Each structure stands twice: as C-alpha cells, then as structure tokens.
Amino acid sequence: MFVQGSTSSAPTLNASQNAKSEVIRRSANYHPSIWGDCFIIHNSDNMRTNVHMEEQIDELKEEVRAMLKSTADNPSLKMKLIEALQRLGVAYHFETEIKEALKQLYDTHLGFDTDDDLDSIALRFRLLRQQGYKVPSDVFNKFKDKDGDFKATLLHDVPGMLSLYEATHLRVHGEDILDEAHAFTTTHLMSMVTHLSSPLAIQVMRALKQPLHKGMPRLEARNYISMYQEDKSRNESLLKLAKWWKYLDFSSKLPFARNRIVECYFWILGVYFEPQYFLARRILSKVISITATIDDIYDVYGTVEELQLFTEAIERWDISTIDQLPEYMKVCYSALLDIYDEMEEEMSKEGRSYRVNYAKEQMKFLVRAYFVESKWFQGRHIPTMEEYMHVALTSSGYPMLATTSFVGMGEIVTREAFDWVVNEPKIVQASAIIARLMDDLVSHKFEQQRGHSASSVECYMKQHGVSEQEVHIEFHKRVTNAWKDVNEECLKQTVVPMPLLMRVLNLAHVFNKFNDKDGNFKANLVHDVSGMLSLYEATHLRVHGEDILDETLAFTTTHLTIMVTHLSSHLATQVMRALKQPLHKGMPRLEARNYISAYQEDESQNKSLLKLPRLDFIYIRPSFDERGMET
Numbered sequence: 001m002f003v004q005g006s007t008s009s010a011p012t013l014n015a016s017q018n019a020k021s022e023v024i025r026r027s028a029n030y031h032p033s034i035w036g037d038c039f040i041i042h043n044s045d046n047m048r049t050n051v052h053m054e055e056q057i058d059e060l061k062e063e064v065r066a067m068l069k070s071t072a073d074n075p076s077l078k079m080k081l082i083e084a085l086q087r088l089g090v091a092y093h094f095e096t097e098i099k100e101a102l103k104q105l106y107d108t109h110l111g112f113d114t115d116d117d118l119d120s121i122a123l124r125f126r127l128l129r130q131q132g133y134k135v136p137s138d139v140f141n142k143f144k145d146k147d148g149d150f151k152a153t154l155l156h157d158v159p160g161m162l163s164l165y166e167a168t169h170l171r172v173h174g175e176d177i178l179d180e181a182h183a184f185t186t187t188h189l190m191s192m193v194t195h196l197s198s199p200l201a202i203q204v205m206r207a208l209k210q211p212l213h214k215g216m217p218r219l220e221a222r223n224y225i226s227m228y229q230e231d232k233s234r235n236e237s238l239l240k241l242a243k244w245w246k247y248l249d250f251s252s253k254l255p256f257a258r259n260r261i262v263e264c265y266f267w268i269l270g271v272y273f274e275p276q277y278f279l280a281r282r283i284l285s286k287v288i289s290i291t292a293t294i295d296d297i298y299d300v301y302g303t304v305e306e307l308q309l310f311t312e313a314i315e316r317w318d319i320s321t322i323d324q325l326p327e328y329m330k331v332c333y334s335a336l337l338d339i340y341d342e343m344e345e346e347m348s349k350e351g352r353s354y355r356v357n358y359a360k361e362q363m364k365f366l367v368r369a370y371f372v373e374s375k376w377f378q379g380r381h382i383p384t385m386e387e388y389m390h391v392a393l394t395s396s397g398y399p400m401l402a403t404t405s406f407v408g409m410g411e412i413v414t415r416e417a418f419d420w421v422v423n424e425p426k427i428v429q430a431s432a433i434i435a436r437l438m439d440d441l442v443s444h445k446f447e448q449q450r451g452h453s454a455s456s457v458e459c460y461m462k463q464h465g466v467s468e469q470e471v472h473i474e475f476h477k478r479v480t481n482a483w484k485d486v487n488e489e490c491l492k493q494t495v496v497p498m499p500l501l502m503r504v505l506n507l508a509h510v511f512n513k514f515n516d517k518d519g520n521f522k523a524n525l526v527h528d529v530s531g532m533l534s535l536y537e538a539t540h541l542r543v544h545g546e547d548i549l550d551e552t553l554a555f556t557t558t559h560l561t562i563m564v565t566h567l568s569s570h571l572a573t574q575v576m577r578a579l580k581q582p583l584h585k586g587m588p589r590l591e592a593r594n595y596i597s598a599y600q601e602d603e604s605q606n607k608s609l610l611k612l613p614r615l616d617f618i619y620i621r622p623s624f625d626e627r628g629m630e631t
Contacts, residue, residue, distance in 0.1 A: 060612040118160030118531035122538025129541035160531020161556025166582035167538020168553035169213035172488035178542020178549025188558025196564020199573020204560035206580020213584030280408030298370035369395035430485035
C-alpha cells in the first residue's frame with residue numbers, strides 16, 4: 001500500500017544493535033515532503049465566516065430550493081440543475097429535495113419514453129443510477145439503428161457521447177448493452193478529441209483518463225495544487241494535522257519512511273468533505289498517515305525477527321509490550337496506540353466506544369497481511385494468484401480504511417453497519433480488488449527494483465506463463481468487472497444507508513488510477529456535441545450486461561476525442577475534462593472547483609446558483625481553536 005521508491009541501503013537507527021551486528025536494510029529513498037512546514041507556518045488572514053455571509057448563503061439556498069420546485073414540470077431542466085448542484089459541490093445542502101426529485105423521476109419514468117435527447121437521457125440514467133435506482137439500460141436502444149449500431153447522428157452530439165461514456169461506468173454484470181456503449185463511446189471520444197475546441201476537448205480528455213465513477217471525486221494532484229493556491233482557507237484545514245505530524249517528528253526518527261501527511265489529508269477529503277464529518281476526517285487522516293509508516297516498516301526497513309515482534313505487539317495492543325521492540329519501532333507503536341486512544345476518548349463522549357474495537361481488529365488483520373508478504377519476500381516465495389489475492393486484498397488497506405471511515409460519522413452508523421463492513425460484503429471485496437490490482441500495475445516495477453515481495457503481476461505471469469502485457473489486459477478486465485460489482489451493490493437494499501455506502505465508494509475513487517479502453521466501435525456517427533458528452537458521462541453508470549452502454553462508451557469516447565479541437569472553448573474544456581475524468585468517477589468536492597469555472601462560462605448559467613458554491617467553499621472550511629484543534 002502506498003509504495004514507491006528505489007533501491008539502496010540504510011543503517012539501522014539503534015546504535016546498540018549496530019554494535020552487535022551490521023544489518024543491511026532496504027530503503028526506498030523516499031523524497032522529503034514537498035510541502036515542508038508551509039501548513040504550520042502559514043498564517044491566513046481569512047477569519048471565520050461572518051453572520052452576513054451566513055445570511056447570504058441561506059438566501060441563496062432558498063433561491064435554489066425555489067428553482068428545484070419551479071422545474072417540477074420540466075424533468076430535463078431539473079436534471080441539469082441537480083447535476084450542476086452535484087458538480088459544484090453544494091448538493092449536500094439539498095439532499096432531501098434531490099432525493100425526492102429523483103424518486104419522482106424514477107417512479108414516473110418521466111422523459112425516458114418521450115425524450116430523444118442523448119445528453120438528457122444519459123444524464124438522467126447516470127443520476128438515477130448514482131442514487132441507487134436500477135434504471136434499465138435498454139433506455140439507450142432508441143439511439144441504435146436497425147442494424148443494431150448507434151445512429152450516425154450521435155457523433156455530432158459530443159456532450160451526449162461524453163455523458164453516455166460516464167454512465168457506462170455504472171454498469172453491472174450482464175448489462176452487455178452498456179459494455180458495448182463503453183467501447184463505443186471510448187473509441188469515438190478518443191478520435192474526436194483533437195478536433196474539439198479547448199473547453200470540451202479538456203472535458204473529453206479528462207473523462208477518458210479518469211471517468212468520474214472511478215476517480216477521486218473531482219480532482220487530480222495538479223488541479224488540487226492550483227485550487228489550494230487560490231483558496232487560503234485550505235491551509236487552515238491542514239493546520240492541526242500538520243502540527244500533529246510535526247510533533248511526532250517521524251522525518252528524523254524514522255527517515256526511511258514517507259512523509260506524506262498533506263497527501264493523506266487530500267485523500268481523505270476525497271472520502272468526505274462535508275462539514276459534519278470533520279471528526280471522521282480527522283480520525284481517518286491520522287490512521288492513514290500512521291498506516292503508511294507501518295507499511296514502510298514492513299516493506300522497506302524491518303527484519304523478519306523485528307517484524308514478528310512488531311506484529312505480536314500490535315496483536316496484544318498493550319503499551320507494556322513496547323520494551324520488546326527496537327527503538328525505531330517504539331516510536332511508531334506508541335504513536336499508533338495514541339491515535340486509537342484518542343479515537344476511543346472521542347467515541348466514549350458519545351457512548352460509542354465499541355466502534356474503536358472494530359477499527360483495531362481491522363488494523364490487526366492488516367499488519368498480519370503485511371507480515372505474510374514480508375516473509376514471502378525474505379523466502380523469495382512467489383505465491384499462486386489465489387494465494388496472493390487472499391492476503392493482498394487485506395494488505396491493500398481497503399477493508400481497514402472502509403471500517404475506520406465509519407467510526408467518526410455520528411448517529412447514522414450502527415453496530416449492524418460495522419458488522420456488515422467487517423464481513424467484507426461484495427462492494428468491499430470488489431473495491432479491494434480495484435485498489436490492489438491497479439496499485440500493482442502502477443508500482444510493481446518500482447517495488448521489484450528496490451526489493452519487494454512478488455506482486456500480482458509477477459504471480460500471474462509465473463502461474464500462467466504469460467507476458468506482462470497480457471497481465472495488463474487481464475487485470476483491466478478484472479477491474480472492469482469489479483467496478484460492475486461495486487455498481488451492482490449500490491443498487492441493492494442493504495442495512496447500510498447510502499451516506500455510508502458513499503464512503504466505501506469514495507475510497508474506491510481514491511484508490512482508482514487507471515483509464516478504461518474496452519475495445520472500439522464503428523466511427524460512423526457524431527454531431528450533437530452536447531448529447532455526445534452527456535451520453536459519454538451516462539455510460540459510466542452502466543452495469544454488467546448492458547452492451548449498448550459499453551458500445552456507447554467506446555463510441556462517445558472516440559468521437560469526443562476527435563471533436564474536441566473543433567469545439568468552442570467552453571464546450572471543448574468540458575469534453576476534455578470528461579474524457580480525462582468522467583463525472584461518476586471523480587471526487588465531487590474538488591471537481592466542483594473545476595465546474596465552477598466551466599459553469600460561469602455557460603450562457604444558461606443561473607447567477608444565484610453560481611454564487612452559492614463560491615460562498616460555500618469559504619463557509620464550510622473548518623475552524624480551529626487556539627491549540628490548532630478543529631472545532
């Protein structure tokens with residue numbers, strides 16, 4: 001988990017141990033944090049939002065509620081408004097209204113039978129799928145000709161193609177029509193992009209690189225840095241966490257380990273950005289940060305004998321065992337127990353301390369898996385793919401993080417929810433497959449260079465006698481199927497409410513690192529750019545068996561790619577962005593910043609709707625007391 005680096009050796013930190021024997025240790029030579037102490041020394045001039053701003057926000061919220069009511073007889077306009085709210089990152093203010101609107105739309109099938117606009121149909125399909133409604137994928141049959149191919153006119157509709165491409169990523173098993181749509185939109189969006197104007201071209205390229213449903217909702221690192229530079233309040237969001245990490249002083253005490261506290265905080269913003277989850281955010285940020293250090297101890301620095309002691313100490317979860325550990329492990333072990341003690345103290349205030357026990361047990365499962373992989377490396381053992389995945393799905397960190405993500409989420413979480421998540425339901429298993437296989441594809445060469453246990457790539461190559469290229473093809477198929485499992489589970493009724501399912505899904509977004517290219521389709525369609533873009537987005541909500549959405553995804557992808565350089569700036573930006581990161585696979589809060597810029601250029605923009613997210617970004621930033629504690 002979170003592994004990258006190069007080969008070298010580093011001395012042990014314990015002088016007394018060195019006197020007894022020289023231990024050759026691996027080191028990944030991780031570069032120092034690029035952020036330095038900027039989040040500690042920075043003093044923002046921004047003060048907590050005043051009463052006037054709160055009043056402005058309340059007024060704008062009422063205006064938007066009025067807009068939602070006024071569109072009751074216009075389902076297409078209502079869908080556009082809901083999409084704008086979601087992409088602008090302010091939909092959480094209107095959860096009840098949006099839920100009611102989408103339920104009404106689903107119950108009455110408004111628009112699916114009478115509407116022939118690809119953008120509208122694909123958007124409607126995607127929004128309903130995201131809400132958990134299993135909309136039948138045959139709604140896209142109307143966009144095929146008598147030969148079973150997509151109509152040529154679709155290639156003129158880039159937004160529609162793009163919307164369908166996004167929708168196909170929500171397909172489940174058995175939806176062959178969405179598999180076809182995915183291949184179709186992908187192929188054609190790729191061929192279009194160079195012919196689209198700037199804004200649309202950017203949307204298409206983004207969606208092709210990172211579909212919404214499979215990416216960190218809303219941003220990649222470059223976009224985040226740009227956003228961060230423009231929003232000084234974000235420095236304050238990191239202040240407490242940065243001070244805590246600086247106090248631990250791992251950079252000098254454990255120099256072999258990564259210092260990625262800012263990146264960890266960014267990842268957790270992808271899981272939940274909403275103000276009410278500040279405690280959950282703080283807990284998970286600390287846990288993921290210490291987990292990265294523990295991972296480095298197992299992967300890079302510790303000997304088998306030391307790691308056995310460390311594993312046993314974590315199993316016992318007792319500070320009295322610390323004396324058995326080497327000095328460098330004592331630092332990490334003490335910090336680990338402190339984090340969970342703090343977590344337990346917070347939960348005890350709410351009468352929910354039982355939650356911490358679930359989190360602890362998942363951490364124990366994780367280090368056991370780390371230890372098995374370390375022994376594999378030391379013994380030069382290359383397991384079968386089945387043996388590897390049994391351990392590696394746990395070592396991905398996904399089950400532990402999914403469980404821990406529930407701890408600080410308030411009253412919505414029940415014992416039943418924890419029992420559900422720790423029993424690794426299909427959505428957790430599938431998400432762990434995505435996390436593990438995609439991480440291995442990206443990092444396995446790095447890891448093998450510096451010395452690491454065999455990854456799934458090496459295991460599969462040895463077991464099946466195939467090339468690395470064949471492994472990539474097979475793993476992308478497996479990941480595509482895993483996404484279908486994720487989508488399918490989101491459409492089922494469970495004991496877990498949707499806000500909790502969204503944390504599991506958002507973790508999958510955070511871990512996702514790949515592009516979908518599931519074949520191609522005839523390039524004989526295209527002209528409605530908006531429709532093509534909407535169709536492209538819609539394809540990312542396809543499930544198994546929806547062939548038409550697989551075809552549509554390939555179709556819209558190819559033609560949006562071709563079109564992008566010939567579109568006006570605003571539309572080209574949208575297409576390029578969607579191709580790089582489809583709506584359904586992005587990180588909603590961070591992408592909102594991108595959409596705000598795009599929305600303000602839209603001729604049909606609503607000024608009140610545009611003003612609300614701008615104020616909202618300022619208003620929901622955490623506040624801190626004099627100790628740097630988020631309040």
